Amino acid sequence: MINFSQIEKSYPFLKNIANAAAVLQMEIYIVGGFVRDILLEREKKEIDFLVIGDGVAFAENLSKKIGVEKVTVFKNFGTAHFRYNDFDLEFVGARKESYDRSSRKPVVTNGSFFDDISRRDFTINTLALSLSLNKNNYGELIDTFGGLVDIEQKLLRTPLNPEETFSDDPLRIMRAFRFASQLNFTVSDEIKTAAKAMCERLKIVSQERITDEFLKILSSPKPSIGLKLLQETEVMKIIFPEVANLQGVDQRQDYHHKDVFYHTCKVVDNIAPNTDNIWLRFAALVHDIAKPQTKRFVENIGWTFHGHEDLGARIMKGIFTRLKLPFHQLEYIRKLVRLHLRPIALAKEEVTDSAIRRFIVEAGEDLHDLITLCRADITSKNMDKVSEYLANYERVMNRVLEVEEKDKLRAFQSPVRGEEIMRICNLKPSKKVGEIKTAIEDAILDGIIPNTYEDALSYLYQIKDQHL
């Protein structure tokens, strides 16, 4: 249950808002995510207020009273917003709302508390906390649609029948799966059925809003919850067909390959605890994206996916364009997709320094992210295999460190410099001076002598006659 006196203590400014509403003889409620998140013990810095009457006029009046200068008004939506004490406060007048079916533009008329609450997305978001001093329900939690029980049961349901709720705003289909993923909730069967039946309607929603929800799913603690819901309801086919296409297993003779969609879900879940970098998580999602196009059956070998990493990198630009993803992340994603098999190759052979060096140069500053991706890509259930693969990557990383260390030394000069070599060996500037200097450097690189001036000098005396 909600402890209102605790809330009053934590957010003392709420009393000022309640008093201002009482002076104006208006009813006001805290609604939506703030109430839900208090119950879920999550912190939230945005508070939505529902005012019965003119929400914008109330916000303007209140802002003057509490000394806030800048109020942003969204006339079309009848909302007003300002920042106060580090919080984002949003005010809306109760409305009876319906949406134009061909766009997301609401057709709004004034409404009652019930009109407004019943047109919200999920029961867990319909809970309201009264701040109405003049209504004898100050501090009361108003639960019109059983949101409290749904929070307890970790269940997403719509207050009206889901067709109606989604028809008002199809983006709510994405929101359902996003909340399920963020909060680890299940969605009702009715929501799934309606989502499947109505997913085409997402086409009237702007790509930015869809992508925003999709990335929130990817940012959640266990993204596969949302990804599997998108897949199961066929919403994925509409919003990200390349990912939808990963599902399915082919069987020929005794060979079958693993289902790439479920493998991808595991990879994304594996990487989630290791990074909050949404783009590294996105790379995990798309690392095998071109497997369906490159799949071939080879007699006596089985299924192969040659070149899927290169093709995957190549098709990324089209995906970024369509999903309106930020182009400054494109190269990073392409690099990780293109290189995701390289560490395996480097672990297998007796690799040369130059192969390792090429890898270091190609991966550049993203080498650690690439290895994080490769580790997450291990989804075998056989623990012996998992340890073997992890040990392989460990070996590659050790080789990387080894070569980096050598190269660092190479970048240094011999501690005994050319002029001193010329003086001691009685030489004029010539090729010979360079040769002797390289011999000293090689001795340091090969670990024959330590990298100090004294050791280099005595080594010079030791070898100089061989070179003169």
Ligand code: CTP
């Ligand atoms: N809402 C809705 N339909 C939408 C968007 C929002 O009914 N498509 C309602 C919900 O009651 C929601 C409230 O408006 O709780 C505030 O919306 P928003 O700030 O987008 O979401 P929150 O629930 O606050 O959650 P979060 O900030 O995590 O997105």
